Amino acid sequence: MQQLTFQERKQERKDNYEKYVKGWKEIPCIACNGTGYYDDFNSPKCESCNGTGKTKVNPEEYKEYMKLRNL
Ligand SMILES: [Zn+2]
Numbered sequence: 001m002q003q004l005t006f007q008e009r010k011q012e013r014k015d016n017y018e019k020y021v022k023g024w025k026e027i028p029c030i031a032c033n034g035t036g037y038y039d040d041f042n043s044p045k046c047e048s049c050n051g052t053g054k055t056k057v058n059p060e061e062y063k064e065y066m067k068l069r070n071l
Contacts, residue, residue, distance in 0.1 A: 023059040030055070030065070 004012070028034030031048035038046055045051030057065060 023062075024056050025059075025062045026054050026056055027062065027065050028055075029053050 029036070029046060029049035029052070032038055032046035032053065034053045036046055036049060036051040036053035037043045046053070049055045
């Protein structure tokens, strides 16, 4: 297997950044509506966001979310 050059590694990091980090936004968790729990009282924490009430979405999902919210 060929070793990656410094430039190639740099490009790879950039690609990963574009793909996984850039443009991702935090929105209130859809599964629990941002509360971190499925119900208001005495319920287990939301598995979707692990009880944080927030979730990260990529730009495409974020666009969908904004569209739904504006209805
Ligand atoms: Zn949640």
